[in-house]
Amino acid sequence: MDITLIIAIATMGGLGFIFAGALAIADKKLRVEENPKIAEVNDILPNANCGACGNAGCYDFAVKVVDGEAKINGCPVGGQDVVDEIARILGMESSASVKLLARVLCNGGNIESTRKANAEYNGPMSCSVQTIVAGGDKMCLYGCLGGGECVDACQFGAIFMNENGLPTIVEELCTGCGQCVEACPRGIIEIHPEDRELFVFCKNHDDPKRSKEVCKVACIGCGICARKSDGSIVMKEFLPEIDYSKLDLSKIPLDKCSTNAIRFVHPEKAAELLKEENIEVKVN
Amino acid sequence: MELLIIFISAALVNNFVLSYFLGICPFIGVSNKTSSAISMGMATTFVLVLTAIVSWLLYNLILVPYHLDFLQIPSFILVIAALVQFVEMVIKKVSQPLYRALGIFLPLITTNCAILGLALLAAMREYDFLESVIFGVGAGAGFTLALVIMAGIREELDLADVPKPFQGAPITLIVAGILALAFMGFAGMI
DSSP states (O other): OOHHHHHHHHHHHHHHHHHHHHHHHHHHHHOOOOOHHHHHHHHHSOOOOOOTTSSSSHHHHHHHHHHTSSOTTOOTTTHHHHHHHHHHHHTOOOOOOOOEEEEEOOOOOTTTBOBOTTOOOOSOOOHHHHHHTTTOSBSOSSSOOOOOHHHHHOTTOOEEEOTTSOEEEOTTTOOOOOHHHHHOTTOOEEEEETTOOEEEOOOOOSOHHHHHHHBTTSOOOOOHHHHTSTTSEEEETTEEEEOTTTOOGGGOOGGGOTTOOEEESSHHHHHHHHHHTTOOOOOO | OHHHHHHHIIIIITOTTTTSOOOHHHHHHTOSSHHHHHHHHHHHHHHHHHHHHHHHHIIIIIITTTTOGGGHHHHHHHHHHHHHHHHHHHHHHHOHHHHHHHGGGTGGGGGOHHHHHHHHHHHHTTOOHHHHHHHHHHHHHHHHHHHHHHHHHHHHHTTSOOOGGGTTHHHHHHHHHHHHHHHGGGGGGO
């Protein structure tokens, strides 16, 4: 064998050993004692470093939880299991963590939305590019662009584009971390507690005439849902806003919504639940 | 005299950041506050000087005698990685707040091309030991200087009425460009 080769290998190997040894000694001498609970908490966190808790990564959150600066249910990704575990490690009582889910609040897929006349978009399909280039080829300036940037943003594979060109959330996989919310330039994705069922599936602020033109399922801003809601639904710029703390489902005439823009996420599940509680709701 | 010229050259005329465009990442990343810019400059200078020493020893005592010049880059990277680990341990021990302020940019000194650039340039120019060390000190001083100037400007910039499209990163890059232009004024000095 070539002697240079052997020397080269020996040199690099030797260097590696020397540095490794030096670092090992330095580690012993310079080790900073930190609370062992931090490492324990860090181990049970999802370690996706998504930042949904508002800290710079899971380790930072672990430090803050142990220091008592952050709440033990601060991690929306981990869910109840993680809260229980953290509570056990810190010897605290577990508090309920409500699972959060992302909701896509737009019904205007490829079928429902109207395309711009005399315009053809041939650029990159990503949402942020479309936003810059005159807002894509759909007429609605508020709805989903169909570029799927939220799909790319999701670390948990919980979003896919359905055949109608709308993002769909897989609820079992969604952790409510909010990455998709940030990715969407139109802001049509929102994070809500799991038990909320009623949403306005439209973000269009256009007047009634234009709303009808741009999309078949847009909220036209008629305000019929708000009229008898006792203030739980307020119209703001041709769009209803739901105040979930006051919401009384029996008062809202959901069947009167001509475009079905305000509806339950899971019509069947919601109907069953309401039947159990003996609340009569008109749904079309 | 020779040493002074090497120092001035590394610090001002051929400033690593503003003239060689090495180490732009921390230059943009850690120049929000003057205090953390100074600490980052210090940490990088420390690593630069240590690298200059160790890489000179390595190069002239092992690589050259055994005709292993081709191992320059991997062995220097090894040296830098080990040194940065060491510096990280020291800072974590000495000052927790500083450790948190530098954050990810501290381990990223490993991949800071200013440091590999220094080791390679010193080897290429065949500096002797003292010259290498002075070169490292000069490069560190220049790096710190660029970072502190930038941080000072950015602190003022926070109060300025920057047009919306230029806010944040764009105006920072523009300022960096103007600063680099200003440093070209040192070109005739040596």
